[in-house]
C-alpha cells in the first residue's frame with residue numbers, strides 16, 4: 001500500500017528552484033534512500049513534506065490524504081515525522097525530557113503523563129540510551145545526540161520517519177550501529193525515507209533509491225540500478 005505520494009512538488013527561493021516538479025511514491029514498510037549532491041534540494045524536499053515549508057506547486061498525500069499546507073505539528077500527529085540534518089535537541093534538558101516532549105506533543109490524542117513517560121522510556125531503551133537517561137542531552141557525543149533525536153521522533157509513534165543525514169560525521173563502527181538501528185525501526189513496521197551520503201549504508205539497507213540533482217529527480221531504482229547508472233555516476237557517485 002502507498003503511504004506517501006508526492007506529485008509535482010516545487011519550491012522556489014527567489015529565482016532558484018530548490019525543488020522542481022518532483023514526483024515519487026513510498027510503499028508502506030520500505031526503506032527509501034534519497035541521495036544527490038550538496039544543494040540538490042534533499043532537505044528542502046523533507047521540509048516540504050513535513051510542513052516546515054509550503055510548496056509553490058504540487059502536493060503531498062499521506063495515507064491518501066492531502067497534507068501539503070498543514071502545519072508541521074498537525075502532520076506529525078498524523079504519523080509523519082522527521083529528524084534534522086543538524087541536531088535540534090534541547091541541550092540543557094535531560095535525554096528523558098527531550099524524548100518525553102516527543103511523546104507528549106507528537107501523540108495523536110491527548111496522552112496521559114504516565115503513558116507518555118512509558119513511551120519515552122521505551123524509545124530511549126530502543127535506541128540504546130538508557131545509561132544516559134538523566135544527563136543533559138547537550139553533554140552527549142554527536143552519535144548519541146543523533147540517537148536522542150531519533151528517540152524523540154519515535155516517541156511520537158510515527159508511521160513514516162524521515163531521517164536527514166543521520167550518519168554524517170559518524171565513524172565506521174557508529175555507521176554500522178546506525179544501519180542496524182534503521183533496520184530495527186523498519187522491523188517495528190515504520191516506513192523510512194533517509195537522506196544519506198554514506199553510500200555503504202544507502203546501498204545496503206535501502207530497497208529503492210531516488211537521486212536528486214538541482215531540484216529535479218534524475219534517477220530512481222534499486223541500489224544495483226543506481227550504482228550502475230551512467231547519469232548517477234557522472235553527476236554524483238563518480239568512478
Ligand SMILES: Nc1ncnc2c1ncn2[C@@H]1O[C@H](COP(=O)(O)OP(=O)(O)O)[C@@H](O)[C@H]1O
Pocket residue numbers: 013016018036037038039040041042043044045
Ligand atoms: N531557506 C532557504 N532560503 C533560501 N535558499 C535556500 C533555503 N534552504 C535551502 N536553500 C537553497 O536551496 C538549495 C537546496 O538546498 P537543500 O535542500 O538544503 O539541499 P541538500 O539538502 O540537497 O544539500 C540550495 O541551493 C540552498 O542554498
Ligand SMILES: [Mg+2]
Pocket residue numbers: 042043044085
Ligand atoms: Mg541537506
